[in-house]
Amino acid sequence: MTALIEVTELRVSYGQVEAVQGVSLSVAPGTIATVIGANGAGKTTLLAAVMGLLPAKGSxxxxxxxxxxxxxxxxxxxxxxxxxxxxxxxxxxxxxxxLELGAFRRGRTEIPERLEEVYALFPRLAERRRQQAGTLSGGERQMLAMGRALMARPQLLMLDEPSLGLAPLIVRDILATVARLRDSGVSILLVEQNARAALRVADTAYVMELGQITLSGTASEIAANPKVSEIYLGGGQ
Structure with missing residues (x-):
């Protein structure tokens, strides 16, 4: 299957420190690829470079x-x-x-339709549509951030630590929504510290350590890897 996005030998430096060291990965259309790894592994820097927010070498x-x-x-x-x-x-x-700001590159005539699609995906946002964003709960803020990104009708949605600071039940709901997006044809690049939750929903997976990809394969293969199980899944599963 031809990749929707293909990253090859990507390198990103902050001064003398190379935070991303020759990373290669790809996301096939209509799939979820996850990058798991500890805090400080370079995952956020990787996404920022792929988005064009940081200068990078590679392709x-x-x-x-x-x-x-x-x-x-x-x-x-x-x-x-x-x-x-x-x-x-x-x-x-x-x-x-x-949400309307997320559709800034699309015609205003599309906004009502896009809003209804987002509200269908996140009914809580429809209930809170006139509420200030700063008064929302953590889970609702994550829904809003995702909804705003979806207003642009992306083919590739990149998510940086969507479970961060959220209760387990909310994480489950958010990732169930990610799976529904995949099933609707949106490709996902999911960066997560919560390896167990990410591997449960992903199709393919990459393990990132100290700026490098150290393991890659299907999500089930990575979940079954003894090293991944011990370090990221708590062992024994």
Missing amino acids: VRYEGRDLSRVAAEERVGLGISLVPEQRDLFATMSVMEN
Whole structure:
């Protein structure tokens, strides 16, 4: 299967420190690929570079197109959206206003239809549509961040630590929604410290340690790997 996005030998440095060291990965259309690893492994830096938010060496190709000279805003227009770890919501604006900002590259005539699609996916947001984003719970803020990214109707949705700070039941709901998005045809690149939850929902998986990919394979293969089980899954499962 031809990859929707293919990252080859990507390198990102902060001064003399190389945070991402020759990483290669790909996401096939209509699949979830997850990158798991400890805090500080370089996962967030990797996503920022793929989005075009950080300068990088190596190759990022999307639908066969080289993105090296394509700005982040243009990448959104091509169908790539990133939900950052910090969620980056506008706290004093309403849920609906935050969502509408996600459709800034699409015609205003599309906004009502896109809003209904997002509200169908996240009914809680429909209930809170006039509420200020800053007053939402952690789970609701994550839903809003995802909903805003989906307003751009992406083919590739990149999620940076969507489970961060959330209760287990909320994490389950969020990842169930991610699976539904995959089933609807959206490709997902999921970065997660919660390896158990990520491997449960993903099709393919990569283990990232100290800026490098150290293991890759199907999610079931990675979950069954003794080293992964011991370090990331608590052993014995």
